[in-house]
Amino acid sequence: MVNPPYPTLTTQELDATFDLPYTRLPHPKYKNKRIPAYEMIKFSVNMHQGCFGGCSFCTISAHQGKFVVCRSKESILNEVKKVAQMPDFKGYLSDLGGPSANMYGMAGKNKKACEVCKRPSCINPEICPNLNTDHSKLTEIYRAVDALPEIKKSFIGSGVRYDLLLHKSKDKKVNDAAMEYTKELIRHHVSGRLKVAPEHTSDEVLKSMRKPSFKQFEEFKRIFDKINKEENLRQQIIPYFMSSHPACKEEDMADLAVRTKKLDFHLEQIQDFTPTPMTVSTEAWYTGFDPYTLEPIFSAKTPKDKNNQRLFFFWYKREERPNIERELRKIGRPELINELYSSNDRAWQQGANKDKKFENSYREEKNNRIERSQNKRSSQKTNERKSFNPNFQNVKPQKPKGKRK
Numbered sequence: 083m084v085n086p087p088y089p090t091l092t093t094q095e096l097d098a099t100f101d102l103p104y105t106r107l108p109h110p111k112y113k114n115k116r117i118p119a120y121e122m123i124k125f126s127v128n129m130h131q132g133c134f135g136g137c138s139f140c141t142i143s144a145h146q147g148k149f150v151v152c153r154s155k156e157s158i159l160n161e162v163k164k165v166a167q168m169p170d171f172k173g174y175l176s177d178l179g180g181p182s183a184n185m186y187g188m189a190g191k192n193k194k195a196c197e198v199c200k201r202p203s204c205i206n207p208e209i210c211p212n213l214n215t216d217h218s219k220l221t222e223i224y225r226a227v228d229a230l231p232e233i234k235k236s237f238i239g240s241g242v243r244y245d246l247l248l249h250k251s252k253d254k255k256v257n258d259a260a261m262e263y264t265k266e267l268i269r270h271h272v273s274g275r276l277k278v279a280p281e282h283t284s285d286e287v288l289k290s291m292r293k294p295s296f297k298q299f300e301e302f303k304r305i306f307d308k309i310n311k312e313e314n315l316r317q318q319i320i321p322y323f324m325s326s327h328p329a330c331k332e333e334d335m336a337d338l339a340v341r342t343k344k345l346d347f348h349l350e351q352i353q354d355f356t357p358t359p360m361t362v363s364t365e366a367w368y369t370g371f372d373p374y375t376l377e378p379i380f381s382a383k384t385p386k387d388k389n390n391q392r393l394f395f396f397w398y399k400r401e402e403r404p405n406i407e408r409e410l411r412k413i414g415r416p417e418l419i420n421e422l423y424s425s426n427d428r429a430w431q432q433g434a435n436k437d438k439k440f441e442n443s444y445r446e447e448k449n450n451r452i453e454r455s456q457n458k459r460s461s462q463k464t465n466e467r468k469s470f471n472p473n474f475q476n477v478k479p480q481k482p483k484g485k486r487k
């Protein structure tokens with residue numbers, strides 16, 4: 083039995099739930115053990131619930147609902163102040179986010195139309211003309227948080243929907259607000275790496291996932307690179323991709339390898355489709371049919387088939403080259419071997435080294451940025467304590483415990 087999502091809360095109701103006296107600590111049963119997932123979120127603030135993206139493989143709209151409900155600015159600022167009082171807070175918020183970072187404040191303009199609407203997604207296959215995609219409230223909150231004396235930097239760790247940023251509304255103010263938000267985000271709220279989830283490059287697979295065309299990702303990357311160049315920043319986009327989703331064949335994965343290589347990505351954040359209850363993707367995967375068209379739909383199910391898809395993510399790894407060449411010949415696409423491994427292109431050979439070099443330069447840039455931001459702030463706030471940046475200062479090297487074997 084599947085129950086419908088709980089009715090959408092009002093802003094006041096949502097604020098009230100966040101006003102409850104949470105300890106912001108892991109359950110006492112963990113007895114002060116270090117919990118990596120907690121370390122990631124302990125200095126983060128959730129600003130809204132719900133998601134109108136409707137991605138076929140995701141359950142968020144099934145349990146949080148399609149309509150986005152937002153906390154008030156006051157409620158968010160109050161929580162930020164509480165986080166700032168936590169004993170080991172050093173001034174850096176790891177996330178001001180939600181299920182999708184930039185859906186805050188967005189809803190249908192005509193609420194009556196939304197009440198009877200049957201669309202599973204407000205933004206796919208195209209953005210609904212009734213949806214208000216104004217980013218200005220969100221920009222205002224980021225700036226209000228950054229203006230607090232306790233905050234040195236606030237980052238956006240939740241995934242950003244670039245299709246909302248690129249959308250061209252009929253209202254010029256909305257388009258200007260999206261551009262302003264994009265600049266604010268890239269200039270001040272990226273911790274070195276910005277998470278986005280194109281999920282695939284093939285239009286057919288993306289359609290089955292209810293995700294926007296990969297062309298939109300390419301366009302967003304151009305904007306991201308341009309702003310980074312203007313600001314003299316060396317930040318990275320970290321794209322998330324998925325293999326073995328219903329409708330995805332090995333040919334699509336070969337296409338994904340070639341197109342992401344052209345964009346100079348060596349993919350790290352990848353996953354293989356896992357059926358999750360209550361999603362359209364799982365229904366297609368289980369039945370073998372697209373539930374809307376009732377047309378048969380292919381899904382890779384055996385470990386061998388799934389692995390043959392997954393290996394295309396790692397075209398740059400030396401040990402995968404023979405397997406990829408074998409698969410490309412098997413699926414009748416030998417011409418792609420040259421695209422991935424042409425004799426005058428050493429990218430795949432240099433894969434591991436290049437990743438290491440990029441990783442180091444990313445760390446260096448992140449350190450410099452944080453240092454610059456601290457210097458700027460200390461000149462503005464004379465009473466402020468010195469930087470406690472955990473990565474570079476006041477950290478004494480720890481002696482390893484026990485003998486090295």
Ligand code: SF4
Nearest residue numbers: 190196199204210213
């Ligand atoms: S009418 Fe448009 S904005 Fe409202 S729920 Fe439907 S798709 Fe979303």
